[in-house]
Amino acid sequence: MKKSYLVLGLGKFGTSVAKRLSEFDCDVLAVDKVIEKVQDASSYVTRAVKLDIMDSGALKSLSLNNFDVAIIAISYDLEASILATLMLKEAGVPKVIAKAKNDIHKNILEKMGVDIAVLPEDEMGKRLANSLVKANIIETIDLSTDYSLLEIKVYDEWVKKPIGSLKLREKYGLNVLAIKGEKKDINISPCPEDVIESTDILIVIAENAKWEKMNM
Numbered sequence: 001m002k003k004s005y006l007v008l009g010l011g012k013f014g015t016s017v018a019k020r021l022s023e024f025d026c027d028v029l030a031v032d033k034v035i036e037k038v039q040d041a042s043s044y045v046t047r048a049v050k051l052d053i054m055d056s057g058a059l060k061s062l063s064l065n066n067f068d069v070a071i072i073a074i075s076y077d078l079e080a081s082i083l084a085t086l087m088l089k090e091a092g093v094p095k096v097i098a099k100a101k102n103d104i105h106k107n108i109l110e111k112m113g114v115d116i117a118v119l120p121e122d123e124m125g126k127r128l129a130n131s132l133v134k135a136n137i138i139e140t141i142d143l144s145t146d147y148s149l150l151e152i153k154v155y156d157e158w159v160k161k162p163i164g165s166l167k168l169r170e171k172y173g174l175n176v177l178a179i180k181g182e183k184k185d186i187n188i189s190p191c192p193e194d195v196i197e198s199t200d201i202l203i204v205i206a207e208n209a210k211w212e213k214m215n216m
Contacts, residue, residue, distance in 0.1 A: 002027045003068040006093075007045075008053055008084055010037040013099050014073025018045050020129030023212075029062070053080045056087060064091035072114075075101035085112050146209070150174075152202045164192025173210025178203040 003026060007018045010032040018030045022044045030041040033052040041048040051058050053074065064070070070093045072084045081098060088096045089112065097116040100106035109117040141149040152174075158166055168174040179187040182199035196202075 004066060005029070006062065006064070006067040006070040007031065008070065008072050009074035009099075010034070010041055011073060011076075013075075014071070015041070017071055017073060017129050022046075024129070029067070031062070053084050056083065059084065059087055060091075064088055064093055067093055069093070069095040069097065072096070072098035075099045075105060078105060078108075081105070082108070082112070085109060085114055089113050146207065148206050148208055148211075150202075150204050150206050150211070151180075152204060154196055154198055154200045154202065156198075158196045159198045160195060162193050162195055163190055166196075168204070171210075173207030174202075174204040175206070176202055176204050 005018075005021050005026055005028045007014050007021075007028060007030045010018065010030055014030070014032070015037075018028055018041060021028050028045040028047075030038070030045045030048045031051050031053070032038050032041070032048075033050065035050050038048045038050045049062070051062075053059060054077075064087065070088045072081055072088070074081055074084070078101070085096065085098055095116075096114045097118065098109045098114045100109055100117045100119050102119075106117040106119060136153040136155055137150060139151040163176060168176060176190050177188070179190050179194065179196075180201040180203065181187070182197070187194065
């Protein structure tokens with residue numbers, strides 16, 4: 001069953017998150033008070049709505065408790081950010097993520113109970129969407145438009161199998177550079193015969209066009 005995502009605010013960050021989630025075929029409702037942004041978003045998200053986040057009645061009309069994850073993608077208006085956070089937490093949304101303008105704003109959001117408070121803009125939006133959809137991805141570092149450096153938790157299907165037999169490069173565009181073991185031992189020269197354990201973390205160079213389509 002698809003998870004349902006609510007994106008409040010369609011600036012650079014919100015647009016980046018909404019587009020990325022949509023690329024992963026997620027159910028996304030995008031909200032902004034600017035009609036032009038809403039109209040643009042309607043071409044790639046499941047549904048887009050023109051709404052002022054400061055209108056608590058209108059916000060409640062979205063049936064907030066039906067969403068699995070809510071992303072508050074506004075930071076320029078501290079009052080709106082705080083109001084949205086309060087309403088989403090009160091509605092019982094399982095995971096609330098909010099963009100912060102600065103460290104003070106981030107600290108306030110964290111004290112209010114948001115699950116993740118983020119600072120950077122466009123690239124962080126992409127990484128956030130990746131992490132939401134692909135829970136095994138711990139960290140993503142963009143090396144170029146075509147390649148990324150990833151830390152990946154081992155998938156259940158890989159456990160107790162030799163690296164070579166998984167054909168990670170052919171299937172997913174993943175080139176294994178190193179394996180971090182349970183005791184933080186690092187194998188920087190993994191061989192095809194090395195067997196994957198459930199507690200391992202793989203450090204890989206990934207071809208973006210392939211790994212982003214991993215259906216796992």
